[in-house]
Amino acid sequence: MRTLWRIISGPFRWCWRLLNFIREFILNLFLIFIIVICVGIYLQMHLSAPEPGKGALLVDLTGVVQDKPSVNNKFRQIGRELLGASSNRLQENSLFDVVDMLRQAKTDKNITGLVLSLKDFAGADQTSLQYIGKALREFRDSGKPIYAAGDSYDQAQYFLASFANKIYLTPQGAVDLHGLATNNLYYKSLLDKLKVNTHIFRVGTYKSAVEPFLRDDMSPAARDADGRWLGQLWQHYLDTVAANRQITPQQLFPGAQAMLAGLRSAGGDTAQFALANKWVDTVASRVAIEAEMTKAFGWNKEKKAFNSVSIYDYQTPQPPQKGGQIAVIFASGAIVDGPETPGSVGGDTTAGQIRDARLDPEVKAIVFRVNSPGGSVSASEMIRSELEAARAAGKPVVVSMGGMAASGGYWISTPANYIIASPSTLTGSIGIFGVINTFEDSLGSIGVHTDGVATSPLADLSITKALPPEFSQMMQLNIENGYQNFITLVGKARNKSPEEVDKIAQGHVWIGSDAKTNGLVDQLGDFDDAVAKAAELAKLQQHHLNWYFDEPSLIELLLSQASASVYAHLPAMIQAFLPVPSAQVSALFSMQAGAFPTLNDPQNRYAYCLTCGDVQ
Template identity: 65%
Template sequence: MQALWRFIASVFKWGWRILNFIRNAVLNFAFILFLLIGLGIYAQFQQSTIRPDTGALLVNLSGTIVDTPSSDSKLRQLGQELIGGNKDVQENSLFEIVKQIRYAKDDPQIKGIVLSLNNFLGADQPSLRYIGKALKEFRDAGKPIYAIGDSYTQSQYFLASFANKIYLSPQGSVTLQGIATNNLYYKSLLEKLKVTTNIFRVGTYKSAVEPMIRDDMSPEARKADSRWLNTLWSNYLTDVAANRNISTAELYPDMDQLLKQLKANDGDTASLALKNKLVDQLASRPSVEKQMTEFFGWDEKNKNFNLTSIYNYPVPEPENKDLEPSEIAVVFAVGAIVDGPEMPGMVGGDTTAKQLRDARLNKNVKAIVLRVNSPGGSVSASELIRTEVQALKDEGKPVVVSMGGLAASGGYWISTPADYIVASPSTLTGSIGIFGVINTFENSLGAIGVHTDGVSTSPLAEATITKALPEQFSQMMQLTIERGYKTFINLVAKSRNKTPEQVDSIAQGRVWIGSDAKNNGLVDELGDFDDAVKKAAELAKLDKYQINWIRGEPTLSEILFGQVSVQSMLPDAVSALLPAPLRQVASDIQKQPGFFNNMNDPGHRYIYCLSCSYN
């Protein structure tokens, strides 16, 4: 017996030592990690204060531009670097970039802007337009803008078109390929897996569920998408052609004409871009550096022309004595709308509702701008946010919605109580429809010899993913979906001063581009974020005010590891080996199921626009 107790004591003793070792190792690792982060932040801030007396603001954007990045601070960027994240997936704040450009306009140390966009991956069209507006203000102030690039993608060239002079490498090109939607359809896959997909929906054009019930796009969805897609592309061509003082036909000839021109030019894409006035000069990197040095001067220490990277260009906050007590709060609803707290890249119904409530209870907040850039999501989460917007309106605080690139389905649902809606001509909105999805796996399980059986007190208790849905349950779900659609229609009708019949005629899940949405009475004005803020101040009768940016604070784990999941499904090394078309397919495979992985509406009801993405 004593030997047994000695053995048990020995096991506990060594187990305790192992636990202590693990605990100490974890604590030491955490200490070293925080030490590295602290040193990195100090080095970053030290570096950010060192810049030449005069020179260029180098807008060397890397990654994408979004309304609210999940890694917008130096700490998060450093955390991304520490874990080996790819800088190409870096997210940049739209509003921070615009603020920096506008501050540089009046900064005597900044003599001009150099756009270096080789690592810029893109943004939605309204975001590009908003940055372009700031660049035009900078240029109109008498300061030049130069765009330098080895080649230009479509998004890169949109920003470059605002430059006084565009340089292109002699071996480069300007790639304008147009815009396309590419959704994956997996009806056949689900059938092969013997998955039963139960769909409940209202709306002729509600194509969010089509990937699960079709292997191709429906004629109705094709017709609707073609309209907004062609208008979006027309807006792009019109803006860029105006910037370059050429016609849209010169900017983008039809394919036969383009092939003819390229053949006559012996396949030289760079000289063709110069001949068609898309760029101003073909020049190698050393040649461009020499010309930039002539204008901005030479930095002997850094062996480059005098410049300050936009990533090291802090805009000072106004002193407290200059702050106005009246505030216009800006609340963001960016990403798919899900129930619960905010998650990276998604709108948490609880989080956003709380932010709106805090703004309502803050006596200094006189008006609210709700920035919506969302394809929608959960009905219950969207309704939670909508009721807080309504409460603000009932409280007498004006609410103005500023729509970004996308404010559809649930994004429009939460916008309905607003006093005023401002959308870009290129915003995708509408998609007024609703659907429910429940997948059951009784056939999949049966194929491998697994079956479900039991007893229940009612057919509703039989509703489980391991059995076929009871007919009564399916009927109840469809009735609930139809009720949800009527609610959506009535909300829109009340807010837009229309009859339910009038709304239904432009609803049915159909997506509208901003200009069409304005003509159909779904939005009040075509404009940008500045116009929304101006309208909020007008409605609140404010001559002076300050902006109170309300953003969620990420957790430490999100800061350090929030970017990892972007790369986890397909490593960069593998992705880089794929041809460009296959890389796009791989990207689609990664991002399309994202919403379905987070479908957590308690009633299985969704107001979501899956077909609103484009590239």
Template identity: 65%
Template sequence: MRTLWRIMANLFKWAWRLINFIREFILNLFLLLLVLVGVGVWMHIKNANQPVEVQQGALNLDLAGVVVDKPAVTNTLSKLGSQLLGASSSRLKENPLFDIVEAIRQAKTDKHISGIVLNLRDFAGGDQPSLQYIGKALREFRDSGKPIYAYGDNFTQAQYYLASFANKIYLSPHGSIDLHGFATNSLYYKSLLDKLKVSSYVFRVGTYKSAVEPFLRDDMSPAAREADTRWIGQLWHNYVTQIAANRQITAEEVFPGAQQFIAALQKNGGDMAKYALDAGLVDELATPAEVDQKLINVFGWDKQTKDYHATSIYDYALKKQPTKGNIAVIFADGPIVDGAQTPGMVGGDTTAAEIRSARLDGHIKAIILRVNSPGGSVTASETIREELAAARAAGKPVVVSMGGMAASGGYWISTPANYIIASPSTLTGSIGIFGIINTVEKSLSTLGVYTDGVSTSPLADVSVTKALPQEVQQVMQISIENGYKNFIDLVAKSRRMTPEQVDTIAQGRVWTGSDAKANGLVDALGDFDTAVRKAAELAKINQPELQWYQDQPSFADLVFGQMNAQIRAVLPETLQSVLPAPMYDVMSMMKKQPGLFDKMNDPQNRYAMCLTCGEVR
């Protein structure tokens, strides 16, 4: 018996030592990785100010990932991702819109740059106003006399939109251009919540406030369908019209309709590339080797890279901006939440602090608030709005530049502006309020779990494990109606309308920038350049200089942020390989409903948010 215990003790001792060894090994690997990343970051920062030699030749617009107003991961982290660890999914990369436009405009007058090559294979897209702004810069470059060439094996709709600004578009003989139109899709959970016996208490104001419909229905309501059909049709019209103008063909030739497209394919045997050539969508069908030779003939042979002379847009150094500008540019990019800012979110306290800093800065004469948000917390939106109103009251003109979205809370924070500018394709309006509280008392009861207790008032007896008291429901609905009234009054005051006039175009309805202009919700149609000119005009500035308010990461942020970026790049592909395809598609769609599964932390559970504005495919 003693021998048996000795054997068991030895086994336990060696097993314990093995566990300790594995633990120490993993920790040492993590420490080694941390040291390597830290050294890499330090070396990158040390060499960041060294000038990059620009090659005589093309600017290679080899965009990878998506275009956003303000990346959640900084440029430094993005570059480190490829240099240090090699990010496994470049399509997750976020590219700052204004850096891209500035690079194209700088290249227009750069004697070293003789043309642009659009290499868009890894470009995942962006909202329509962002693509239009890049397209404007490409048109300026082309009008300067320098050529633009585009090539692809296949073009998505976003890729082709930018490619259409080129002087010449090459397509692989076995390639295609995927023009199919726009669509929106949302998940609806009513039946799921019923099966899970989750009680959803929904409070809202607005006929078209469809943000809460996923909790109430299994499909889109007729009112939401009618409203969304209008704005998505306008976006598609803007898209097709611009491409038709670029290619000097008709809108019907760009996209003749599904049945006509199918008939044309049947006629030519299903050859997608030949269809694109016959329709005038591309100029020539050519293999990669043939295109390379054409570009070498134009830009010359680079012995070192064994390719045509070119400088990647990621290596193209922008001229340094002045440290002190006279126009502050502050971003509200993402869902609006209470508290400090986190990546991909608009923190009410953080944004208000930036506006206050600009208000108190003697060098700043005007403020541009760049809004690209579906909205969010009413409390956080009001925090930002109050600070913006204070800046205007202090005599500093405020101009709002709307990006892809400035809806619900995004419009709320825009109301104090002296002037509001939207793109024709901006999604704005969605003036409405809602609140949601879920409880699981029915779910727990099926497991034999119940909640009971005492309270001094029905208003105090609130728990996720109990049905919401009727009195609390009444308070919530009154609060939501008050929030809607405040929203209407803010809009009416800022737009010089009556509350009744605002209510007719509110009710949660989404409008494009063009409709918003017709309805008096914005002052002018334009882009960021229009906003800069207006801010300079209002502040009587002869030479506008922009001061961008953006977070500067610390050394620790760079190190841990890069590791987080790498994990984010690897994890989705890992999950995709182990999850069934339908489940992965559902997870992807859930992520694309902005703000719904992120931090919803309004202290009064009141939200001004448009969930249908975030994803157009």
């Protein structure tokens, strides 16, 4: 019997020992991996980089540029070097880090010029492009040349390239100037076919965020309003680029028919067409362009390329911290209740940062950078009230609006002492709505029904039942009250009566220049102007900035970078069936701002601009 037991139990004992060995082996490997990572991070942070030789700063931006990347640039750079680069089109870059590096290079004796290599640059909102363009113009005005070289340029890439002294294009290349458009999906017919009942509660003639649930196309009012600000945004683009190229906006973009005729005259050669239109200065092969760059910057035998340093390897010394402290707090993305997640503004997180700045005696003023299409009313009010408390505590608050500060994004801006917007900022959209879907007809069509008892109609709420009429009426009253609160807040902040605000509200989206005319903002400018105004209001002769970022933990960084790296190396067909790595969600959000599945207002009330972030 004992022999039989040994025969039976033997394989199990060996399997258990093997499992223990595998477990300990994996844990030891993981421990070694963590030690190597920690040593690498220590060396990156504490060992100074060697002094670079003279050459160009290579602005080889990859991915998108945002106000607030989901991962701080320093940590992302370490992860990139240790774990490999993530997908180029999903990488995020800090707008302010890019501008700081350009300004540092302007006075760096080792940087003799700048080369724009933008093939992997996926874009940014127009306000961000203008701010980078300002830094490029400063660099060029310092006497150092800027060259742009590329196989092709899309509109965002070409906007930056237009600041160059000379633009190169390869013979098979093209400059893609086509204009701007907004497109949204509309679901009414789909919802009808699925027998989903959508209950809409809203205030605002132009509040188009709910139209996808009500229509199969854009309403005339929304079409008229969006067409106005979209045309102004495109005109700003043309005016800036045409001025850089020293031609008229009409010469830059003569219209679709004229461009078709010009391309036909060029025999379909897009490169020669761009040269004839003065979009570029030289059409040349990569070899010829590299020879030109070598003449300008010299040859590096080790790298086998012209002398240059990538913007990702360029080291910028930290300026000495002098004078009073100005806190810089971000609201980038859709506004949601709870903590911040990538691509969103967490009401709890942002309100907490404002509170910390208010209670910090070293902070003398706050610059609140808003780049948001809005979101939850309750989260917006939480942030607004905390900002109001900071102002009441004697700390000046200046709002710097980015590409969009609409609906809830404007709500949270109202307590500011001063609001500064770019001419291209999309703001306003002062309106409010609620959406509740019920599925009683969908379930009924397949034989599923809901029944029960309740002490009152208000207790009998379920997505599987029709909404009680009493609740629908209460919901509409709640939405109307929210709208009145909204326009009252705006009126108090902008010294207008609620009636005056109502005339420019109703969900109407305004471009920055119109918002200034309508009194919704105080000044047209950029982030630099906001910092200068904050220093002026706080009466600071000298100041330094304290950037409020939530730094990721080491584990979060490793998991984020590793998942992005694995995702980037998978075949495209497999990527299509997998979720995007969480650290890259905010990059996609800027391109898909029309979707708002994560909004979570407890009363289902939203101040949100659907089309503000969907410009292509």
